[in-house]
């Protein structure tokens with residue numbers, strides 16, 4: 001019995017020994033391969049580093065990637081204090097030049113704007129999420145990008161935005177009404193973000209397609225995309241979002257074409273392109289413009305407004321100043337004509353301070369050097385990836401003083417020429433900034449005139465702080481999101497507000 005067991009076990013033992021030694025051999029070979037890979041990539045990483053720039057050393061294979069956590073823009077801002085306004089990091093083996101001071105950013109992004117007109121290629125974003133067409137902001141420079149950007153920028157320049165005033169008027173009134181109804185004039189605390197996202201979506205769709213979304217479709221269709229971002233998306237999720245996005249964008253395009261054919265279209269970007277034979281854009285170009293409007297204008301606007309409303313709720317002093325300034329310019333009976341672009345300088349200053357403080361696209365969108373750049377002693381070769389750290393520039397103490405971290409709209413009243421970096425700079429800066437500024441101005445003015453904003457009294461629904469760094473909801477998200485909260489919107493003068501919402505308010509553009 002024992003003998004037969006022994007007889008059976010000897011080959012098994014032999015097999016086990018062979019398997020273990022094979023496993024050890026494979027493990028050793030793997031370790032050697034990994035070590036060799038690390039050494040080769042590290043040698044390569046050092047070889048491609050830019051000799052004229054300093055920067056944090058980083059680690060083999062990943063470079064500085066893992067050191068960027070928890071908040072990449074803040075980490076880069078802190079490194080800027082050590083390595084200067086322009087320095088380099090490595091992402092993997094790729095050298096990336098970071099602009100972290102306002103002066104250097106403006107000198108190069110504006111002063112040598114053409115040299116930074118290009119965008120780098122990002123795998124998940126370009127090959128998976130946007131394999132058919134990509135938004136303008138993430139597309140490399142080419143004749144086609146030039147046509148798309150020119151069309152989008154001229155459709156959102158100052159005169160074009162003035163022609164959208166009736167839409168802005170109508171949609172901000174619809175939003176104020178929605179907020180009034182949802183919060184029952186101040187009785188109920190609620191999260192205003194859904195209503196804001198719907199209103200901003202509506203405006204973007206109207207400007208692009210000349211038609212509003214059917215109400216039940218707005219959020220269902222758009223919010224999932226807003227959460228899917230080039231840097232954190234997983235491929236299968238990205239493919240699914242891409243497919244769904246294509247389906248509804250094609251549907252909106254078809255509907256716009258039908259309206260143009262029937263001659264019942266309203267002024268809008270897509271309609272203008274379809275009608276004007278001199279506009280040389282193919283279907284992919286038109287799709288790219290639509291995607292740029294949707295992805296460029298929603299996440300940014302919604303998050304900027306969400307930070308602002310939360311901040312106003314815990315800063316009644318700023319609300320009081322703003323309300324007083326509006327009443328001095330107009331009265332407690334009217335919020336004034338929408339055509340008055342800079343009628344209340346305090347609101348202008350508030351808009352700029354919100355854009356600066358919250359800098360929702362903290363690292364802007366990456367650029368690529370289109371040609372060699374010489375900036376003082378610094379040499380950036382053609383093809384290098386370049387980051388504008390808008391967050392860092394917006395906290396540059398040489399520009400904003402030692403209270404750069406404070407939320408203080410008055411700084412833009414004291415110096416109306418004070419710059420901010422929230423829209424980026426130069427040749428590829430935000431193409432929708434006139435539209436964004438105008439929407440933010442009208443929305444904040446009307447919101448503050450209509451309501452006293454108070455944080456919910458329920459502990460679980462309120463937040464005491466809206467610090468843009470410590471309180472950001474998801475640090476690695478491309479657009480910085482505030483923490484969740486609920487507010488009460490207490491109407492200040494219900495009779496006057498009702499009269500304005502019924503359409504008795506002035507809008508000469510109509």
Ligand code: HEM
Nearest residue numbers: 136137292296297300364423424425428429430431432436
């Ligand atoms: C708070 C509002 C907004 C902020 C903070 C913002 C910020 C930005 C930033 C930082 C960029 C990248 C600039 C660069 O590469 O230097 C950008 C690009 C862009 N934005 Fe905005 N944006 C806002 C609203 C809008 C709106 C409302 C639209 C249109 C509906 C829009 C359309 C675009 C487009 C088309 C680009 C790509 C420009 C290009 O690459 O040539 N943005 N935006």
